[in-house]
Amino acid sequence: MDVFQVSLNTWLGGNLAIPNGLLFQLDEQGFGGVTPSSFSRFVGSKSLTQVISQYTNTVTIPTEQEADRLIIWVTENSxxxxxxxxxAESLDIKVITFSSLAALKSWMQFNHHFVLAVANSHRLRFISDSARNEGGTFNPAAGELLLRFLRGRLLASPCLIFAPAVETTAYVATYERAGSTTDIQILRGYIKALAEGVRDLEWVGFNV
Structure with a gap:
């Protein structure tokens, strides 16, 4: 893994610390190395630069008055x-997508103050799959793990689990400002409410 880190850092220009979240995705079995199959799954159909940018891009920290309305969407199939x-973008909402919770965590480490600024201005919402493949492994609890992570970081921003099936998402009822749905109209309403700056409740709850 050390050789891989040095090689990747050299390819990136030699001035970037490789985030742990990126290494976790590549070393999915935790044995200290990168296999061709794990590397191929990690990159997928995107360029290596695009994939790595999910983990390393930083964003200018706005004031609460300057903060754009933002949706962070975690899904394996954006x-x-x-x-x-x-x-969402037609309503002047910025959308940032991540293919895994590990990618989001790593990005948030780089952009912690930015996320707090947008969250504190009530201009941040999250959307997630209920389950997804992450690093070649199926994660049936992806949505719940995202909610647990956000609330553990004291981020109370709304979080909607949107998926073709949400029967296993009853856990949303144990979190404030959380919901799950398969209904595209509920999703659109959730997005529109962010654009309008209103505190809506139609999406809150299990399988609404």
Missing amino acids: ADYVASIDY
Whole structure:
């Protein structure tokens, strides 16, 4: 793994610390190395630069008055939600997508103060799959782990689990400002409410 880190850092220009979240994704079995199969799954159909940017891009910290409205969407298939992402962006909402919780965690380490600024201005919402493949391993509790992570970081921003099936998402009822749905209209309403700056409740709860 040390040789891989040095090689990757050299390829990136030699001035970047490789985030732990990125290494975790590559070394999915925890044996201290990178296999061709894990590397291929990690990169997928994107370029290596695009994938790594999920872990390393930093964002200028805005004041609460300057903060854009932001949706952070964690899904393994963002291409499936292009129409909804376009809808959000048409309402002047910035959408940042991540393919795994590990990628989001690493990005948030770099952008912690930015996330807090947007969250404190009530201009941040999260959307997630209920389950997804992460690093070649199926994670049936992906949505719950995201909620646990956010609330553990004292981020009370709304979080909606949106997926084709949400029967296993009853856990949302144990969190404030959390919900799950399969209904595209509920999703669109959730997005629109962020654009309008209103505190809506239609999406809150299990399988609404």
